[in-house]
Amino acid sequence: MTDILPFLKSLISVAGLSGHESPVADLIAQRWRPLVDEVRLSRVGSLHGLKKGAGQSAPPAIMVAAHMDAIGMRVSRIVDGFLHITNVGGIDVRVLPGAEVTVHASGTDEELPAVVGMPPARFLPESAGNGFLAINHLLVDTGLLPREVGRKVRVGDLVSFANEPIELAGDVLSGHTMDNRASVAALTACLQDLQNKPHVWDVWAVATVQEEVSYLGAYSSTFAIRPQIVIVIDATFAKGPGANDWQTFPMGKGVGLGLGPNMHPFLHTRLRELAERLEIPWFLDVMPAQSGTDAFAAQTTAEGIPTALVEFPIRYMHTPVESAAVKDIQRVGRLLAEFIATLEADFVDMIVWE
Ligand SMILES: [Zn+2]
Numbered sequence: 001m002t003d004i005l006p007f008l009k010s011l012i013s014v015a016g017l018s019g020h021e022s023p024v025a026d027l028i029a030q031r032w033r034p035l036v037d038e039v040r041l042s043r044v045g046s047l048h049g050l051k052k053g054a055g056q057s058a059p060p061a062i063m064v065a066a067h068m069d070a071i072g073m074r075v076s077r078i079v080d081g082f083l084h085i086t087n088v089g090g091i092d093v094r095v096l097p098g099a100e101v102t103v104h105a106s107g108t109d110e111e112l113p114a115v116v117g118m119p120p121a122r123f124l125p126e127s128a129g130n131g132f133l134a135i136n137h138l139l140v141d142t143g144l145l146p147r148e149v150g151r152k153v154r155v156g157d158l159v160s161f162a163n164e165p166i167e168l169a170g171d172v173l174s175g176h177t178m179d180n181r182a183s184v185a186a187l188t189a190c191l192q193d194l195q196n197k198p199h200v201w202d203v204w205a206v207a208t209v210q211e212e213v214s215y216l217g218a219y220s221s222t223f224a225i226r227p228q229i230v231i232v233i234d235a236t237f238a239k240g241p242g243a244n245d246w247q248t249f250p251m252g253k254g255v256g257l258g259l260g261p262n263m264h265p266f267l268h269t270r271l272r273e274l275a276e277r278l279e280i281p282w283f284l285d286v287m288p289a290q291s292g293t294d295a296f297a298a299q300t301t302a303e304g305i306p307t308a309l310v311e312f313p314i315r316y317m318h319t320p321v322e323s324a325a326v327k328d329i330q331r332v333g334r335l336l337a338e339f340i341a342t343l344e345a346d347f348v349d350m351i352v353w354e
Contacts, residue, residue: 002192004185004330007031008173011181015102015160017088018069018213021045028068028184028207035191036205042224046217049205051191054198060348061202063227064190064336065218065294066183067211071318073159081146082139085159089212092318094132099320102162103142105152112152113162114142161320171252171326178314178322180211182329183233189333197341211294218294222301228348229267230298230307233332236285238313249313252325254281255332258309262291262299266351267308274339280331285311306351310335
């Protein structure tokens with residue numbers, strides 16, 4: 001089995017905010033090139049890797065998608081050399097103070113190290129002094145004098161998390177953007193496994209853009225590729241202090257399979273049976289409505305595409321310290337490779353919605 005840790009650490013060490021994914025797309029393209037027959041970018045910047053199926057001239061196609069975009073911030077105002085920020089995607093503002101960040105300064109095309117700070121409690125009105133502050137009260141400090149900031153930084157410049165990945169004891173990796181670079185790592189492990197596993201279907205590995213803001217990548221790639229089936233990989237909520245019982249899942253105890261109207265029941269059942277057969281532990285993630293992932297976009301593209309969702313649990317979602325069990329991510333990669341290898345040419349005829 002491929003060790004995904006080194007590549008995953010490099011994936012969560014680069015920027016690539018929603019709408020600006022090219023730094024991470026470059027890194028993924030480099031890693032995928034030897035594993036697939038062709039790699040190219042979609043018109044909106046999603047990365048498509050095609051690994052051709054063996055045997056037939058026009059085989060059916062499966063698309064496996066993981067979003068590569070990251071949440072982050074953008075400079076909204078510059079006051080006395082301090083940067084005010086707004087969010088890109090659904091950021092958890094409560095943990096921003098103290099975060100290490102990089103300001104992507106467009107005036108001089110520099111990456112400036114910076115921290116997110118807030119005024120000391122004693123200088124704030126009593127009502128705000130002890131509570132958490134809204135994002136408009138927080139400041140990004142580059143350490144530069146106002147004149148230098150004015151020369152280098154522009155309103156609209158991106159600010160990304162800059163903390164290094166940290167390996168916790170117990171097989172847990174923590175860092176920013178584990179949602180969803182860990183899924184990109186799982187997809188890469190799947191491609192790696194497929195090097196020694198014959199498969200009949202064409203496999204489109206897709207790293208999508210803008211899941212955190214609009215599902216643009218999932219919609220446009222599903223439409224362009226028009227695969228017979230789509231499997232989406234994404235993070236879900238892990239159990240932890242304060243988590244409820246039914247929407248959170250134990251970390252390190254296996255992969256999640258989404259079940260609900262957004263998922264094709266036959267694909268779900270097949271994945272579940274395969275996990276049982278391979279003795280890969282799994283849990284059920286019951287989704288009463290759309291899944292809030294690329295699976296929603298994939299399923300509702302064109303005439304409707306049979307879609308499934310495979311997940312791994314993550315603690316501290318949408319913070320710079322998102323944490324996940326490495327073995328769960330590894331299991332997702334293995335399950336997908338085995339699933340792809342079991343796809344016969346006539347599998348597509350069996351996918352009916354009953
Ligand atoms: Zn995600």
